Amino acid sequence: MRPPSESVVDRFLRYVRINTESREGAESVPSTAGQWDLIRLLERELRDLGAVDIHVSEHGMLRARVPSTVARDVPCVGLLAHVDTSPAVSGANVTPIVHVNYQGGDLVLPGDRSQVLSPADWPVLRDMVGDDVITSDGTTLLGSDDKAGVAAIMTLVDVLRQNADLPHGPIAVGFTTDEEVGGGIDKFDVAAFGAAFAYTVDGDALGEINDESWNxxxxxxxxxxxxxxxxxxxxxxxxxxxxxxxxxxxxxxxxxxxxxxxxxxxxxxxxxxxxxxxxxxxxxxxxxxxxxxxxxxxxxxxxxxxxxxxxxxxxxxxxxxxxYRNMREVLDKHPHLVEWALDAARRAGLPARTRAIRGGTDGSRLTFRGLPCPNIFTGGHNFHSPLEFNSRRGLEKTAETLLHLARIVAEHRGER
Ligand SMILES: [Zn+2]
The missing domain is CATH 3.30.70.360 (Alpha-Beta Plaits)
Incomplete structure (x- = not known):
């Protein structure tokens, strides 16, 4: 298989430098102008990568489509990520740090040496020895939530562009605004998106699929x-x-x-x-x-x-x-959607499992608007914090899982 034109890590590092912090209590969606900068960039990049039916709404909701490469009837799968970052921690002038070949132990972040990322607090770091851990410099959040999701979806579009012979059905791509301050997703046009079902790519630990949210x-x-x-x-x-x-x-x-x-x-x-x-x-x-x-x-x-x-x-x-309501209520009627995501994670060599998310996702709202929408991991951890982190493997495995997912959906013609 030919690689993407740009690695998922390089793509991610470009996106996190754009300040897309959203704002509580704003009159308009999106709440901040910075979100437009990333949406317009993604619009251009999608065009360059051969996506079609690209549309940006007045609220900065971007949708596009990767056409099917198979003649048979395959349902359209949607992939969604949000471009904004949480106002809980500054998203201005993010300086990502790649800790190449992490050897375990504490990571002291250079911009604010009081910010120390430690395996004592985050045991998952012990699985990252030899990996390249990615953090901010400690003065801002990293923005892996949810630019890891954005970068993984864009990498999928890129890989499919470079490998036009790969069999897959139609893929609807959606990038949304103001997830962190609520309300954004209400402006998302589900009917125009045209997917039979979708996945938000906005979770955390590798292999984990969220199939439940709060009531x-x-x-x-x-x-x-x-x-x-x-x-x-x-x-x-x-x-x-x-x-x-x-x-x-x-x-x-x-x-x-x-x-x-x-x-x-x-x-x-x-x-x-x-x-x-x-x-x-x-x-x-x-x-x-x-x-x-x-x-x-x-x-x-x-x-x-x-x-x-x-x-x-x-x-x-x-x-x-x-x-909002627990999306499981609806997802139980479409059990193959969670199964496909688990299967995709397994094919990427990950420990696949489901976990109830102690919150609500855009996906739980979309699920009750007729678009069943489980949530897929991104490899990121410790969201909304100066100690937010992800890794090279986290980003690569997320992108790889999406590619497996696209192929799995195409193997199951007709099921919706
Ligand atoms: Zn998120």
């Missing part, structure tokens, strides 16, 4: 009191803040995010406002099972009622709504 519910618990001048408040003032405090301290500590992992859900009050006449708690509930989520809501309602009872005169208003 997510959230909203506001508002306690109402009565304000009065504190000098003449006796018998009049009803301080809603105490009801909010009562409610917060009554939530079981065992259900906090900092005390849960694996398949355990959590209840997380993450913000709010305190005033005498009104104390509001913003809260999210997360569980992999709908029944578990319903139990959490029942508990929240009971504890809010207890708080009201403990604070005479206070009333409560509870507004909770479903935010």
């Amino acid at each position: 997510a519910r959230g909203g506001t618990i508002t306690f109402h009191g009565l304000s009065a001048h504190p000098g003449s408040a006796k018998g009049v003032m009803i301080n809603a803040a105490y009801a909010a405090a009562h409610f917060l301290t009554s939530l079981p500590a065992t259900l906090r995010p900092e005390h849960t992992d694996g398949r355990d859900g959590f209840i997380h009050p993450y913000g709010g406002t305190l005033d005498v006449d009104r104390a509001a708690v913003t809260i999210i509930l997360r569980d992999f099972e709908v029944a578990g989520l319903d139990e959490q809501e029942a508990l929240v309602r009971r504890l809010a009622a207890d708080a009201v009872e403990a604070c005479p005169g206070v009333t409560v208003e509870i507004a909770l709504r479903d935010q």
Whole structure:
């Protein structure tokens, strides 16, 4: 097989230097101009690599297509990655460092020597001895989330261009904006994308396919009191803040995010406002099972009622709504999609397995909009951190897995 015109590592190193940090609370999508720089670059590169039907929407959503090379009817597989990086850590002036032939031990990042990447914290580094570990210089994030996904998909397009005789069906490529600040994917045109099913390439450990996301519910618990001048408040003032405090301290500590992992859900009050006449708690509930989520809501309602009872005169208003759902609900009806991804990882020599992702993905939202969409690894770790890292092998194996996936889909004509 002929290699791509540019290695996936070189491609990745080019993309991470472009500042595509997204911004919370912006009016428009994309939230930042930098995302346009990468989208326009990808548009040009896709054209040069022979992709067709290239289209960029007013929201910076890029879609393109690699035509089928086989005569038979093969379903169109979509591959998606987001171009933005998290605003949690700066994405400006990213200086990627390639730690060639990593020999184990701590990596002190040169731009901020207090940033130390250690196998004690990240045992996966022990599997990377002899590999080229890639980090930032410690002053920014790396942006492997999700430029590793972008680079792997672009490398697939490149490899298919160099090897026009490889049998594969139509491939829809999608690059999206504002994933990290939510809302971006709502602007993605699923019908125009034209894929029968898709994969986001936005996961982490090599070999890991995410086939589950949270069932997510959230909203506001508002306690109402009565304000009065504190000098003449006796018998009049009803301080809603105490009801909010009562409610917060009554939530079981065992259900906090900092005390849960694996398949355990959590209840997380993450913000709010305190005033005498009104104390509001913003809260999210997360569980992999709908029944578990319903139990959490029942508990929240009971504890809010207890708080009201403990604070005479206070009333409560509870507004909770479903935010997104576990994609497994839909993926269970298309079990071959996860199987194909696992098979592709195996063919790339990776330990293939599924894992429930403790979050939501663009894929979980797309899944419920009619585009079943598991999530594929990228080899990256420690997202949204100055200690984010990936490796040469991580990038190469991700790109290789996508190539196997394209071939596997073409072997299964007609199945959707
Ligand atoms: Zn991501």
